[in-house]
Amino acid sequence: MRAAMTSFASAPTRDAVRPDGRFGGRVNRAPLPPLGAVELSDEARREIASVWLVQAATEARVATSFAIVRASLDELGADPGLIRLAARAVDDEHRHAALCEDVAGRYLGHVVSPYAPLPDQRPDHPGASPELRRALFVVGQCCLNETFASAYLDVARRGATIPLATAAVRALLSDEIDHARIGWAFVQTLPTAVRDGLQAWLLPLTVCNLREWRRIHLPSDDRLAAHGIPAWSDAQAGITEALEGVVLEGFRHAGFDTRALERWARRGAPVGEVV
């Protein structure tokens, strides 16, 4: 049953949550609060639910990303604590998918259909040695992608006023922080050879991962901010702030030369546009 009676997530998505996961098979530490008496048109409810349902799909896809990260850490002989966290992150992302479906369902007032799955996606890192490629997987997914995700959620948390949205965003942010820490702890344990190889990739790795975040589509205003969906400009400002204040500082803290990244960031961190 696993809290099925209180969830508006679809059964297949809930069933993907492992019983030995972070909350023993539950989707969240505590059930989400009801939407309550919020005045919304049917159109607005559908729009908000649609965003949360798309997010369920993107969260679930990242479970595959963390399976790759977990395998990479294992093959690199990384610290066991990081391997455990990465293994748990796979299940975390399935929980997130269920959580996002639950939110979508609460806006619609009924259990939702399962999210439409997205194809897996991962970088190839052409020219990198197998060992370096594994390290790049960890740094790209954890130091960059999950840090940007944390920044996004931090912005969403500040704008959310509906208790349901606030609780959901807080739950997601709490886990994303753990996921980013995998990378930041990892870069502080790198052997010299891998570190030197990684140094030459810091800028392209950051450009390519930031580009993905610049491509996300959000409202041009804050009309949905109360529901955990920030305006595009606010989200991008938070991500840029995290680039400068967390990513660059983090790499510097780990002993990397960040001067090239700093110069790029000062010019506005251009990522171009992939067409």
Added chain:
Amino acid sequence: MIFKAPRSVRHQLLHTLVFSSVLALDGCAGGAGLTPTPQTTSAPSEVTVAALPSGSGSSSGSGAAVAEDPEVQVASGDPRYCERGWPTTKAGTRPPAYHCTTVTLEDGTEREECSDEVGPCVLR
């Protein structure tokens, strides 16, 4: 904006994500070949500077800035700048590139599959 801010007001996530990340480690003794790196915020060692690609890590100057421009790097054929990054966990509203099709499975059931893949890497 952050570059002009005093250290005391820098991003709170820096402390949460980076400085406290070592709490995730069981300890480095069990890691094959992985040893802790001394944490420093000082200038990088000569080794790391020497490992930088051409045009990186040098002192400020217009030549270095051009070489670090991702658009220039892509134009020069550097495939490292032309990759898709890891997929984001947040999609926002359904973007224009996000399209869905209905596929028929072997058992005859239909299923909707969606993609947000983009075309070849061309920076403009």
